[in-house]
Amino acid sequence: MTRPLRVAVVGSGPAGVYASDALMKSSTDVEVDLFEKMPAPFGLIRYGVAPDHPRIKGIIKALHRVMDKPQLRLFSNVEFGKDITLEEMKDLYDAVIFATGAVGDRALPVPGADMPEHFGAGEFVGFYDGNPLFERSWDLSAESVAVIGVGNVGLDVSRILAKTGEELHVTEIPDNVYEALKTNKATEVHVFGRRGPAQAKFTPLELKELDYSPNVEVIVNPEDIEYDSSSEIARRESKITDQVCTILENYAIREPKNAPHKLYIHFFESPVEILGEEGPDGVQHITGLRTQRMEYDGAGGVRPTGKTTDWNVGAVYSAVGYRSDALPGIPFDEVKHVISNVGGRVIDSETTGDEDAQAITGLYTTGWVRRGPVGLIGNTKGDANEAVANLLADAAEGKKFSPSKPELAAVDELLRAKGVDFLDWDGWHALDAAEHAAGEAEGRERKKYVEWADMVAHSKGAQG
Structure with a gap:
């Protein structure tokens, strides 16, 4: 029996969520795991939009609808290159998309x-x-x-x-x-x-x-x-x-x-x-x-x-x-401050314009870490669609990783074995509820928790 295509997306801001959405809307049977360094998801929308812009924060509602889909799992409080490496991802997934943004x-x-x-x-x-x-x-x-x-x-x-x-x-x-x-x-x-x-x-x-x-x-x-x-x-x-x-x-x-x-x-x-x-x-x-x-x-x-x-x-x-930061083991253009790529395919060069560069099997990128901090949400969706289309076309031709542990449970087992204190989608809902409660006590819609340990503790309130 053919198993679903397994894809890891690194970064849970709009770029990562839109890439996940594009994968799930395709005709391919997929399972997507979304990895986030921070205890809370949504990247730029949570940490890059001014607090007096609630209209833009409404985008989170649209992102929620994507992340509520059963084919998608969230692993937050997990840092790529530290808590999980590229080599470990190759054992778990068919492909990886990097959407780590620019801060x-x-x-x-x-x-x-x-x-x-x-x-x-x-x-x-x-x-x-x-x-x-x-x-x-x-x-x-x-x-x-x-x-x-x-x-x-x-x-x-x-x-x-x-x-x-x-x-x-x-x-x-x-x-x-x-x-x-x-x-x-x-x-x-x-x-x-x-x-x-x-x-x-x-x-x-x-x-x-x-x-x-x-x-x-x-x-x-x-x-x-x-x-x-x-x-x-x-x-x-x-x-x-x-x-x-x-x-x-x-x-x-x-x-x-x-x-x-x-x-x-x-x-x-x-x-x-x-x-x-x-x-x-x-x-x-x-x-x-x-x-x-x-x-x-x-x-x-x-x-x-x-x-x-x-x-x-x-x-x-x-x-x-x-500007974006380089990721461990991923080719990076230090002049343009982006992952070296062509059409969202990561290439084996430190210069994005290198005509002789070759695409690296299984690695893709989207969002600001792909093209720099320009454009609006519409551009981010377009980038995600292109990167995903290239990923699916490559996978159909057999250009993907050969994971030895493609089972869903293998990711949890790896992170627990390494002592990684990862959080999931239920954890975000718990943190979200706690922030709303803190805000409502003062007549506000929400009050953010800023300390990392506090965010983790409130997230775990729903996880036991």
């Missing part, structure tokens, strides 16, 4: 970036989203801060910095985050982009949401509302780009709102240096940010004008992109 920050290549008040946006997101791998406290003593980068992550960071702690207490933020945000001294937030309005990577709704708070006034300099021919073409070809430009234009021409906190969006300003002075502790501390004015170059890009401006800020957050 690290890309470096900001300017002098002064090593000062203690310079933070990667991902660090701050990890803090306010209660990721147990990130800091528990945060220095929010700067009255004026800079955010470098005009994408949605930059908007999230700016909005959290501009809002009051009380405004955010109604969300699911943990107690330690609320206590830190109550001390936030920031009354000015400056967001910087090196190109023009039509090149901003905002989405319209997120840009509008900046102004919803009665405590925040969004300000755009009318002189920054400028378009070249390439920008005009971009507006005509993209409804989203046109909407973003229209919203920015409205911010630039409206009457003052007179809110206590100001959020400035600056275009054509490229950071060249983070300024600092030596403090009493003998360490250099941030005193400002120097930017250089840019202008259109007539060829669709921008060029420096030579004019610089020093901005009086006490902290700098760089939202210049996330």
Whole structure:
């Protein structure tokens, strides 16, 4: 009797869940095991979306429907390469899909970036989203801060910095985050982009949401509302780009709102240096940010004008992109910070564009660790569908592992024998219920548990 195709998916964020869904929707009889390093599933949706975005968190409901299917099992609190190795997976599965996402920050290549008040946006997101791998406290003593980068992550960071702690207490933020945000001294937030309005990577709704708070006034300099021919073409070809430009234009021409906190969006300003002075502790501390004015170059890009401006800020957050981390034994492109692949098939090269590279039997990748941190949910689904289609085509041709222990029970037996304290789908439901109960006690929908041990303990409440 032919057994089901056994596939392991590493990473339970949207990319991993969509890949699992694509496998289960195929005409192939499959069994999927979803492995997650954290005690809780959902990756970016749990730990990368701002807490005042409940609309986006609704995606979890759709992910739940996928993970409730009987062909899918969850093994959380299990780290690939440590708790279970690739060689061990080859004994258990026909193929493995890597969907580990991107949580690290890309470096900001300017002098002064090593000062203690310079933070990667991902660090701050990890803090306010209660990721147990990130800091528990945060220095929010700067009255004026800079955010470098005009994408949605930059908007999230700016909005959290501009809002009051009380405004955010109604969300699911943990107690330690609320206590830190109550001390936030920031009354000015400056967001910087090196190109023009039509090149901003905002989405319209997120840009509008900046102004919803009665405590925040969004300000755009009318002189920054400028378009070249390439920008005009971009507006005509993209409804989203046109909407973003229209919203920015409205911010630039409206009457003052007179809110206590100001959020400035600056275009054509490229950071060249983070300024600092030596403090009493003998360490250099941030005193400002120097930017250089840019202008259109007539060829669709921008060029420096030579004019610089020093901005009086006490902290700098760089939202210049996330990067993925390499996985043990998996070829990784250190320039693009992605798993080396072609069409989601992992290749035996450290350069993704290597024309002579060969696909490695049984290994696939999808999501941000496949193509970098760009695109929206729709792109993630498309990646998953392509990777799964290639996996199924390869498997049909016999290009897969030859597992010696393909039985379902073998995975549990291996992890228990190694002393791995793994959690399952019932465990997530127990943690989910505990967080909802903690939130409801304070009149909120949910309150996250941030300590790893607490998450594991609440998950085990349903497991005995």
